[in-house]
Amino acid sequence: MSKHPHYELLNLIGYGLAKFDDTFIKEFQCSSKSEFYRYIVSLGVAETTGVVKNRMDLFDPYFDNNRKGWWQKAEVYRFRKDLIDTMFGNEDVHSFAEIVKMLLASEGKKIGITTIEKPIVRTKFKRLQETGMEAENYFIHHFDKEEKFQGGQLTDARLYGDGYDFQVDVQEHSYLAEVKGIRKPKGRIRLTAKEFEKAKEYQSDFILSLVTNLDDIPKLVLIDNPLNHFEFEKNVIKNEVVEYRSLEDLY
Known part of the structure; x- marks a missing residue:
């Protein structure tokens, strides 16, 4: 659809x-x-x-x-x-x-x-x-319906920009969840350098949380240790950083 x-x-x-x-x-x-x-x-x-x-x-x-x-x-x-x-x-x-x-x-x-x-x-x-916002909101409301996360406590880590979106604590175990949204039933995703490094560091405790089919009826798919399941190609993007600095001391 x-x-x-x-x-x-x-x-x-x-x-x-x-x-x-x-x-x-x-x-x-x-x-x-x-x-x-x-x-x-x-x-x-x-x-x-x-x-x-x-x-x-x-x-x-x-x-x-x-x-x-x-x-x-x-x-x-x-x-x-x-x-x-x-x-x-x-x-x-x-x-x-x-x-x-x-x-x-x-x-x-x-x-x-x-x-x-x-x-x-x-x-x-x-x-x-934004696809990301929609996917993250879906995850927040549905993560605990997944067997791996049942009974888990969710901590929002999005503001920290440290390579994952949420920490899910299930009893004494902590998982890092990185949420990606896909409009169709299947599609490709991108990981930032921080996300890739976190996935490499935490392996099976790093859960790639795909929310697929967002244009119709979404489905949450959890993939632990995604670097072990899928191949990723490094892509270096050079962006021009523009900033404006004051020419005098402010107060």
Whole structure:
């Protein structure tokens, strides 16, 4: 299944419809969901009104709105809600609608509604679109369903930039988990120099955690000692480092 060109934006719209119901569409000056669906289609975000409604159906099972939606696949697609919760879960209906309006406008959609540009929203949306962010969020919510990590305690190490994303402590044993996302059922990955060295140092305690098929139904695959299972080719990339230094002492 190919990823919709407005995948993330449609997810936000579906989330807003499911969570806030009619109060969400009123923020767009629409009096009914049908009118709102047509409005989104007119902006070129969706091909048909059914596409918009289906995205609402996907998120309906997670909110108390008297609609069942796609309850049969609630666990399968929960990762999409979890990801949006991470970025925008604390917003009220007005703030969330303003975020959607701003993102629509930033993509060149003539929404006919005045919006206020907020850089942090654009930054969050950019992160929402990144494969790595999506994969890491999926791992956080599903790692303990894997036999190797059952009962484990997760420690986030991403800010340290030391060659792995998480430490998972299972009883007295510590594993280092490096998460990589793949949009399709299979694909290639890259390891940074630090990640490669950590994999070489920790061997079977270094767990390459692949989240595959992110464009559809993700699957978490754990591979211990990845350097023993796969061949990696060294690729030296030379980047120009640009910095700006002050020409005088600051205070």
